[in-house]
Amino acid sequence: MTTSAPARQPEGERVRLARTIRLERRLEVPRWLPVATTIGAIVVALVISGIILWFAGGDPIAIFVHILRSSFGSLGVISDTLVTATPLILTGLACALAFRMRLWNIGAEGQFLMGAWGASAVILIPLVPAGTPSIITIPLMMVAGMLAGALYGAIPGILKAYRDVNEIIVTLMLNYIAAGWIAYWVFGPWSEAGFQLTAQFPKSAWLPRLSDFASSVPAFGGLTVHFGLIFGIVAAVVVRFLLFRSGRGYEIRLIGDSPRAARYAGINVARNTVIVFAMSGALAGLAGMSEVAGVVHRLQLVISPGYGFTAIIVAYIAKLHPYGVIIAAIAFGALILAGREIQPSGIPSMIQGIILFCLIASEVVLRYRVRIERRAA
16 A cells, blocks of 8 residues: 655745634633623723714714713712612612513613602502601602512513513513503693693602701702612612522522523522512612602603613623612713703713613623634635
8 A cells, every 4th residue: 555745845935824713602701801891892882982973073072071070070960960870770770680580671661660650659649648757658659669660570571481472572562551651640630730740749758868968967958869879779789689699599590591400400480580570670660769759759751761771771881780780870870961961962872872782792702702713724
């Protein structure tokens, strides 16, 4: 048997190396990578936004400086930023909790509205007699708001758990139903003189503000931060404990990672689906209650500038971590607050959309590793 010798490379001829780029799925994600990709996505989004503003004839640096100055330039505007961030903290937690289990709750806006309606019903039906002190009225409004949001959130949970109905479509459509429900009450039975709002709540139904204690602490004078911020911080602590220190949280995270493995382990996926949707709705409902009791002190047609939708971006920026939601909510509260002074008014919404797009794109970096290989052509 004869064998032929391998062909030799002619002298003087160089071997060309071709580079190929390949995406390789990560088996393990480094702990620092989610934070790094989030920061990177936000930086890229701001650069893209700046380029668009520059092409439109604006000064991006001046606009960004104005946003910072209008949101954090003094103690008074910081207080206003925290007021705007309060409903975002609670709705952001609502989305983060559901997303942890890979339940795409796009209905935090509707659950927010139903929570505002439930809290208002305590005063406007009324469920308590006139003159009831705040120590009774406020807790009842909290319970009513959370219960209304939880029941509204349980609807897509039941449909998903027992009929496998797409929760994105259901929650999205329920937002419009909730808006119509609010419109009926503020234009109809609860309308004040035919206007699209109700009568103002009595002082016993107002959440305390820092300015209420200015007589004891003069520095609090004019500060609008209300007790709803405490609700948000406490809720973040509770949600973190639930997710990472409880058996229910372990089930939620396991179902989110692998529903098949969870079923194999004997976990009731359907029951957890309904529970998580109800808890998510309760958090969004508490946000609605804090807005009517802490800010507007009445129910009105336009009570939310889209808190429930912005909460989706907040949850993504926070990488679904409860404490990260607080930071992200404050940042977006600043963007919303400053946006009221920026013309055209669509600039903050544009920046929010670009940030969301970049965050979704950054998921590729989290899931896949870019590998460059060199081989002979």
